[in-house]
Amino acid sequence: MSTLIVIDQPPYGTWAGREALDMAFSLAAFDQPVSLLFTGAGVNWLRKLQQTSEIEQKSVEKNLSAAPIFGVEALYADADACTRYGLRLEDMVAGVAMSESNSELLHQYTHTAFAG
Amino acid sequence: MTPIHTLHILNKPPEHPRSVACMNALRPGDALLLTENAVLALAVQGDTAVSIPVYALAPDFVARGLDQSPDRAALVDFPAMVDLTAQAQNVISW
Amino acid sequence: MAAIQLQNYTLVITGAPYSSQAPQTALSFARAAITAGHTLDRVFLYGDGVHLASALSAPPSDETHWPDEWAGFLKDNAIPGVACIASALRRGVVNEPEQKRYELPASNLLDPFVIAGLGEWVEGTMTSSRVIYFHAGG
Numbered sequence: 001m002s003t004l005i006v007i008d009q010p011p012y013g014t015w016a017g018r019e020a021l022d023m024a025f026s027l028a029a030f031d032q033p034v035s036l037l038f039t040g041a042g043v044n045w046l047r048k049l050q051q052t053s054e055i056e057q058k059s060v061e062k063n064l065s066a067a068p069i070f071g072v073e074a075l076y077a078d079a080d081a082c083t084r085y086g087l088r089l090e091d092m093v094a095g096v097a098m099s100e101s102n103s104e105l106l107h108q109y110t111h112t113a114f115a116g
Numbered sequence: 117m118t119p120i121h122t123l124h125i126l127n128k129p130p131e132h133p134r135s136v137a138c139m140n141a142l143r144p145g146d147a148l149l150l151t152e153n154a155v156l157a158l159a160v161q162g163d164t165a166v167s168i169p170v171y172a173l174a175p176d177f178v179a180r181g182l183d184q185s186p187d188r189a190a191l192v193d194f195p196a197m198v199d200l201t202a203q204a205q206n207v208i209s210w
Numbered sequence: 211m212a213a214i215q216l217q218n219y220t221l222v223i224t225g226a227p228y229s230s231q232a233p234q235t236a237l238s239f240a241r242a243a244i245t246a247g248h249t250l251d252r253v254f255l256y257g258d259g260v261h262l263a264s265a266l267s268a269p270p271s272d273e274t275h276w277p278d279e280w281a282g283f284l285k286d287n288a289i290p291g292v293a294c295i296a297s298a299l300r301r302g303v304v305n306e307p308e309q310k311r312y313e314l315p316a317s318n319l320l321d322p323f324v325i326a327g328l329g330e331w332v333e334g335t336m337t338s339s340r341v342i343y344f345h346a347g348g
Contacts, residue, residue, distance in 0.1 A: 001335065008134060022296065026328035032336070040133050061256050103141040106123065111335060112208045113135075116224040116257045116345050127235070127347045133312065134348070152231045152347040175238070195243035201340055202214045209343035 002033040004109035007042040012057055017045055020115030021063060028071035036067065036111075039078035039102055043085055046077055046092040064093045078102055118169075121145040123204035127152035131161055138210040144169055149200060151188060152176050158186045173197060219243055220251045220334030223344045226258035227276035228269065230346035232286045233262050237279060239342070244287055250305040253284065254331045255323070258346065260303045263323035265291040277320050284322050290328045291323045 005024040007017045020036075026032040038045055045060060052059045067075055076099040089096060099105050101108065106112055124146060128135045135154065142148060150157060150172040158172060159182055172189040192200070201207050224332060225232025226327060240250060255262055267277045284291040300336075305325050309317035319325060335341050 002337065003283060008137065016257065019297065020326060023256075023331070026332055030329065030332045031335075036187060040137060069254075102137070103143060106141050106208065110206055112206070112343060113222075113341075113343060114210070114345060127231075127345065129348070132348050151235060154347075173235075194238045195246060197239060198242045198246050198248065199214050201219075201342060202217045202246075207340060207342055209310075210343060 002035075002104065002108075003027055003111040003113065004035055004037055006039060006112060006114050007045060007115065008038075009029040009070050010041040010044045011060060012055060013051070013054065014116075016114075016116040017042060017116075018060065020113070021060065023113060023115060024067070024072055025063075025070055031071065034072055035074040036072060036077060037076045037078070037102065037105060038096075038100060039099075040081055041085075043077050043081040046096055047087060048073070048091060048093060049083075054093055061093055065095070068095050076105060079097075099116045119145075120147045120169075120200065120204040122206045122208055123147050123149060123200050124208050124210060125151060126154040126210045129153040129210065134210050137198075139166070141208075142166060144168065146199065147171065149173070149192070150165045150176075151197075153181060155182065158182060158189055163193045170201065171196070172209065174205060214246070216248055218249045218251050218337070218340045220331075220338040220341045221253045222331065222334075222341060223253065223255050223259035224257040225270070225344060225346035226261040227267065228261075232259065232344040232346055233280060234274070236344040237276075237283060238318050239299070239344075240283065240289075242265060250287065250289045252290040252292055252330065252334050253280075254334055256292070256331065257294075257297050258301070259287075259344075260293040260298040260301055263291065263298070263320050263325075264303050264309065264318050265320040266318045281284050281322060292326050293319070293323055295325045298325050305307070313323040331348075 078100045147169045170189040174191040305319040
């Protein structure tokens with residue numbers, strides 16, 4: 001079984017993305033194949049230089065950069081959403097791959113989960 | 117009984133970003149099940165028909181005061197929803 | 211019609227009672243699955259879904275008491291109900307050991323729900339033939 005965790009909500013305003021990330025790390029900790037797809041407003045998770053001290057939340061940038069080390073197989077970003085939010089590969093954390101078709105990507109996984 | 121590759125279960129109203137994403141992810145061989153607020157898609161006038169089988173959860177449909185016989189979806193009950201999830205190879209809850 | 215193959219389901223509820231329809235949809239689904247002869251491996255509450263495991267919900271008497279309905283269903287069918295510990299502690303759903311550990315004034319975990327880590331969800335995805343998510347509708 002291979003799992004795709006989908007994050008389609010932007011960071012900080014809600015907890016859903018954070019909890020989706022925990023799901024991905026948890027699967028990886030149990031050596032289960034897992035990848036992450038950031039799509040829609042969710043691509044804003046991937047932006048570099050997030051400075052969160054004044055909103056009193058932990059930045060997820062470090063977690064995301066560590067995802068490959070923890071065994072998350074791939075970080076995908078929806079290409080159209082990245083264009084929409086002005087995100088180029090160099091604006092994003094390392095290790096992101098562009099997804100040109102979410103429909104194709106979704107059909108490659110046997111298990112798909114949104115956090116909420 | 118046609119095998120279903122992916123059963124898409126959608127519970128968001130038509131304007132929700134995830135509804136739009138779901139509609140864009142449908143592929144031949146899939147099926148779409150509308151539950152909760154997603155059944156409202158059947159009330160939207162002139163909405164283009166989807167080319168895969170579409171089902172709508174009857175309790176949610178009637179709860180929202182919609183017409184008893186939608187022409188774009190087959191009404192199903194919870195036992196039929198369970199059957200759909202058992203038949204489908206994969207299930208995605210949007 | 212060909213016979214439906216019996217499945218072993220893990221249900222994941224992420225929508226809270228009284229702010230989403232998720233607990234009702236999930237319970238109707240769970241009852242229909244059991245009636246059809248399928249098995250439920252476990253029910254996992256995640257995110258806002260953990261509010262379903264609060265023993266302190268007190269809805270008006272003419273409204274369905276979703277935590278009690280769910281607790282009764284899980285007991286009657288001997289199905290494990292697990293609330294994610296990280297989600298639960300953040301949202302104030304606490305069992306007695308956690309109450310002591312964090313020196314909190316009360317515990318409120320509804321029997322038969324238990325609190326455990328996301329590993330319980332991972333295990334569900336590994337042992338079940340189907341994992342179905344019940345999110346808030348928006």
